[in-house]
Amino acid sequence: MSSAHPSRAAARPAFDQEAEEILLPVGVVAERLEMSTAALRAWERRYGLAPSGRTRGGHRRYSARDLERLERMRTLVRRGVPAADAARAVGAAGPADARAGVAELTEAMHALDTAAVQTVVSAALTRLGAAGAWTAVLAPALTAIGDHWEETGRGVEVEHVTSGIVEGALRRHAQDRAAALPPAPDAPGPVLLAAAPAEHHTLPLTALAAALAEEGRAVLLTGDLPVPALTDALVRARPGAVVLWARSRGTADLSWLRSALETTSAPVHPAGPGWPPGIPGAAAPLHDLPGALAALLGAPDGRRPV
Structure with missing residues (x-):
């Protein structure tokens, strides 16, 4: 499992995108998020959260998907999730619902909200099945907190609590499916x-x-x-x-x-x-x-x- 920062989305010319898609400059995005442009550019440098669109003139612009990722990042950071972990959560590969699951699980993990962790894990297993939930939601979130612990020496309590809940949920899921x-x-x-x-x-x-x-x-x-x-x-x-x-x-x-x-x-x-x-x-x-x-x-x- 990789511990690298999320990769930057490939840039595409504006005329290759859907006609109705709106591309936003950094100042507009900063205003919407109530952040400074310097903070947005710092997130780009540190975590790869770069704008994925370009105008005909080659100027980079944020797409609706970029804005959604940044909103999730901001929410997680404001709720106490370390920025690096939040970036890994919002940058996780896979369908939009899987990325949302990683972000929700990451937030619940860092809050030590065991009920919320259980809810997210159970929902992922129900929606994606064991293989899909593990690959797209559970493993990315657990890898992120493991990387955070290795880099900072903090967060082992988050990993232990979450691992115990995930273990129990997977075992119950296996028992239920075996019976059925x-x-x-x-x-x-x-x-x-x-x-x-x-x-x-x-x-x-x-x-x-x-x-x-x-x-x-x-x-x-x-x-x-x-x-x-x-x-x-x-x-x-x-x-x-x-x-x-x-x-x-x-x-x-x-x-x-x-x-x-x-x-x-x-x-x-x-x-x-x-x-x-x-x-x-x-x-x-x-x-x-x-x-x-x-x-x-x-x-x-x-x-x-x-």
Whole structure:
């Protein structure tokens, strides 16, 4: 997951835009936002919130979408969200409703408003599904607060509170979907999801579990397991596939992964940025949630074959 500042929108000539679109100069935008032009230009320099339109003469102008982003940025900053986190929230890629979800979640996170965080997370899961919510809303917001903590040493309480709420929401979502769409009698064994010993950053595994449950695939989510517990789980569960997660190189224990390869004939997928490439005997590495779904469900788009 990237920690870079939001990229600047590509500039387009005014005559390539819709005829009814209005392009605004910096002074007009500053007046509407009740800000100084110097502050707007500082946001452009620091956070990439640049105007995306141009006149025929090449002068940069703010579009309606630019103005919407700036209004969200201003609102978040005035409500106490650090400017860098606010910029990441309003600059998140994806559809407008997903960007709005990132901004709402970021605001609720920094306010430590647990009820609001729960509401935004639940709404995202309902509207976008587990994979869409994780990719477009939850992961960007959590990455932003993680970057803020690494840069400033502050905000760990925000990450811990939010991570706990997201974990609980994803688990409930997975349980609800599993109850509504149980596996077929002739379905393969469950997908066993385990994290390397001492690997505590396991939210991506929980998101994968919820997304698989939406597709009717049985899942066994175990958390971080030492070698004896991992081998026991593999023998008893007889999984159809195995996903072994390691976020960092410090937790990516190759001997632990090899113990799984020696215990089960099911494909064993290394997942997470901690693993080195080209592990002998391992199945295809899983780099992101859509790719993991495609590999585990056997369909290019990550949907269950019909």
